[in-house]
Amino acid sequence: VGGGVEKRGALIVLEGLDRSGKSSQCRALASFLRGRGQAVEEWRFPDRTTAIGQMISSYLSETSELDDAAIHLLFSANRWEKKNLMESTLRAGTSLVVDRYSYSGVAFSAAKGLDFQWCKTPEKGLPAADLVLYLDIQPEVAARRGEYGVERYEKVEFQTRVASHYQAMRDSTWQIVDADQTVDEVQQVLREAAQNVIDTCKSGRELLRLWP
Ligand code: FDM
Ligand code: MG
Numbered sequence: 001v002g003g004g005v006e007k008r009g010a011l012i013v014l015e016g017l018d019r020s021g022k023s024s025q026c027r028a029l030a031s032f033l034r035g036r037g038q039a040v041e042e043w044r045f046p047d048r049t050t051a052i053g054q055m056i057s058s059y060l061s062e063t064s065e066l067d068d069a070a071i072h073l074l075f076s077a078n079r080w081e082k083k084n085l086m087e088s089t090l091r092a093g094t095s096l097v098v099d100r101y102s103y104s105g106v107a108f109s110a111a112k113g114l115d116f117q118w119c120k121t122p123e124k125g126l127p128a129a130d131l132v133l134y135l136d137i138q139p140e141v142a143a144r145r146g147e148y149g150v151e152r153y154e155k156v157e158f159q160t161r162v163a164s165h166y167q168a169m170r171d172s173t174w175q176i177v178d179a180d181q182t183v184d185e186v187q188q189v190l191r192e193a194a195q196n197v198i199d200t201c202k203s204g205r206e207l208l209r210l211w212p
Helices: 022-035 049-059 068-080 083-091 102-111 115-125 139-145 157-167 183-202
Strands: 011-016 039-043 095-097 131-136 173-177
Touching: 011 022, 011 102, 011 115, 011 183, 022 039, 022 095, 022 183, 049 068, 049 139, 068 115, 083 095, 095 183, 102 115, 102 157, 131 183, 139 157
Parallel strands: 011 095, 011 131, 039 095, 131 173
Antiparallel strands: none
């Protein structure tokens, strides 16, 4: 093994609109994989536990206001502050199941009207996901699910723009999963895809950087 090809854990990212089911699916997926004896950690962005994460959290709950570019860069910095740990964890052979990543960063900020390419720039150099599982749901369907509208951004018109920016980022690492199915049906699709990419990375796969 050489040339950057290494045996490691897989970086698996779940993306989708608010209320697409990401968080519950992440939890179920991580515990399923662990039950199979895989080394897996469950992560999420924003990571609200850090100092930057707390600023983001108060912005999201609308207890503080921030310039659109400033909050964009904070979301990105919140990933950069976890970059070394992310990489060392993957290299130690542990896979990460991550609830949102740079794709959320770009899609949500671009939906506010910030330039799409500008939004991608601060993400450049972060580890690229081996697999992006996109939970595909119509904004109107997501809106009918519980608790919608509690945080900033949870409005159908805004989510429709987010979806279109997500679409513009699709590449070969993405798998589009119909999220308008039962929890178990969605979970089944995620398990199979996740297991495949974990096996691939375990036998050796180069860790790429954004944006490939
Ligand atoms: N969000 C999330 C962003 O705007 N940029 C980002 O980089 C990330 C990771 O934060 F509405 C938005 C997406 C969502 C909100 O996410 C909080 P959770 O998953 O609901 O905590
Ligand atoms: Mg939310």
